[in-house]
Amino acid sequence: MKVFIILSFIINLVCPTVYNYHVFVYGTLKKGQPNHSIIINTTIGQAEFLSHARTVEQYPLVIATKNNYPFLLNVPGKGKLVHGEIYSVDQKMLDFLDEFEECPELYQRTKVQLEVQDGDGEGENTLKPGSIEEAFLYSTNTYEPEWLQKPTYDNYDTNGDHGLPYHEDTSPE
Ligand code: PCA
Numbered sequence: 001m002k003v004f005i006i007l008s009f010i011i012n013l014v015c016p017t018v019y020n021y022h023v024f025v026y027g028t029l030k031k032g033q034p035n036h037s038i039i040i041n042t043t044i045g046q047a048e049f050l051s052h053a054r055t056v057e058q059y060p061l062v063i064a065t066k067n068n069y070p071f072l073l074n075v076p077g078k079g080k081l082v083h084g085e086i087y088s089v090d091q092k093m094l095d096f097l098d099e100f101e102e103c104p105e106l107y108q109r110t111k112v113q114l115e116v117q118d119g120d121g122e123g124e125n126t127l128k129p130g131s132i133e134e135a136f137l138y139s140t141n142t143y144e145p146e147w148l149q150k151p152t153y154d155n156y157d158t159n160g161d162h163g164l165p166y167h168e169d170t171s172p173e
Contacts, residue, residue, distance in 0.1 A: 020046075021094050022135035024053060024114055026061060026084035027070035027156050029097075034158055034166050038100060045093030050086045051127040053114040053135075057081075062150040064143070068164040070156045073147060074110060074139040080154040086114065086135055088125055097138070107138035 028035040031049075039047045060079030061072045072082060089097070101107040111134055116127040127133055151162065158166045 020088045020090055022050070022133065023047075023087050023089050023094070023097065024055075024084050024112055024135040024137040025087065026072055026082050026137065028158065028166050030085050030156070033156070035100075038096070039087060039089075039093070044096045046090040047093050048088045048125060050088055050125055051120065051129075052117040053084060053086050053127075053133065054117055055082045055084075056113040056115055056132065059112075059139070060148065060150075060152045061154070061156060062147050062152055063156075063162060063164045064147050064150065067169050068158075068166050069106075070153075070166070071107070071143060071147065072137065072139045073143055074108070074141045075148070078148070079152040082153075083117075083155040084137075086116070086127065086133060094136075101138045103138060106142065107140050108142070109136050110139050111135070112137045112139070 025039070027033065029039050030036060038044065057076040058079050059072050059082050060075055061070060061082045062079075063069070064071055073079070097103075098109060101109075103109050114133045114135055116129055116131045116133055118129050120126070153160070153162070
């Protein structure tokens with residue numbers, strides 16, 4: 001076990017992308033949104049901003065639950081082309097995000113096709129504008145049927161004119 005840990009540490013030093021995953025964030029994890037501090041918290045894990053991106057297919061991005069959570073419903077072809085940000089994250093950050101997003105109960109981590117919008121990433125892994133990339137995202141299949149009737153958004157902002165700011169309310173239903 002010890003040997004494995006040392007070996008993976010060395011591999012990660014030589015080739016840091018080996019253990020990295022691309023994650024597309026479209027909600028509260030984006031820059032300027034209430035949970036962005038998580039993805040830039042290096043005590044949790046590593047994350048590198050790669051680019052802005054838009055889904056290749058349309059999806060309903062709705063705001064639901066008493067806490068006004070944003071949810072991308074896993075219903076391709078309905079809703080809008082959804083804007084967000086692609087990050088390269090390590091295993092530790094991915095594990096933390098799975099837990100934070102209550103995956104797989106509330107959200108499920110699925111894969112999505114994205115069109116890279118600008119290559120304004122911070123490091124050498126910057127993506128090429130116009131290219132198609134695949135990334136994980138936290139979408140949901142476990143939604144209430146009436147959520148399909150809700151207004152849909154193309155670019156989530158907690159303080160948008162929908163008047164439904166995100167909040168954490170831990171009181172019982
Ligand atoms: N957090 C994840 C999924 C929805 C949310 O608020 C994200 O920002 O992509």
